[in-house]
Amino acid sequence: MSLADMKRFDVVMVRQNLVEIPSYPLPAGYRMRSHRQGDGATWVRIQRFSQPDRTFTEAKFDDVFGADLPALRRRGFFLVAPDGRDVGTITAWYDRNYRGKPWGRIHWLAIVPQHRGKRLSKSMMTVAMNRFRSLGHCRALLGTQPPRIAAIKTYLDFGFVPDMNVHGAARAWRLIREVLPHPALEGLSGRASLEPA
């Protein structure tokens, strides 16, 4: 199986603490704003233009956030381009119980193609990770898929490591490492990253 074939396979990455969060200021002209009531359509539009398959419907917003819409005011963010358009989104969401603990969850990071390649996802991660801290979280996780190499590079640079306890993780991370040599993936084995090193 190739990396491209794994587009529906979920890998999990974890960061066991929220100390020393990398700080990437936004480039001049860009800014972040918080989610406001009625921004569901904004979120769907950005996801539709950002995801490889453009089949993103309004219903997806409710699927993802419908259980706790009020939390989006504190946890949802948009990236605003110098021309005032909303061109990216990230959510500092939460997971009440993953392996018996509460976590912050980086959720649905996306930037429309025209604004990629400027490390903007790193600036967005700085905002979301600091929001976790201000909301009282102690650790963070996220789910992604192996072909999303730009996202995985960003997450590794932010100190996330693979959760090797997920079924199929060893094969997935072997394939990822072939195209993404990264210090955090050196020596990766079946060792469970959720266990103390």
Ligand SMILES: CC(C)(COP(=O)(O)OP(=O)(O)OC[C@H]1O[C@@H](n2cnc3c(N)ncnc32)[C@H](O)[C@@H]1OP(=O)(O)O)[C@@H](O)C(=O)NCCC(=O)NCCS
């Ligand atoms: C993920 C996403 C937001 C990243 O956008 P971005 O910030 O513009 O990302 P960049 O193009 O700057 O790439 C991030 C890093 O990955 C690296 N990278 C990108 N593609 C790569 C590849 N094929 N191989 C190796 N490295 C790669 C870049 O060089 C960059 O590294 P650097 O920070 O050291 O320069 C954007 O690609 C996106 O919206 N993708 C679709 C949605 C998605 O996959 N979201 C993630 C859901 S989990």
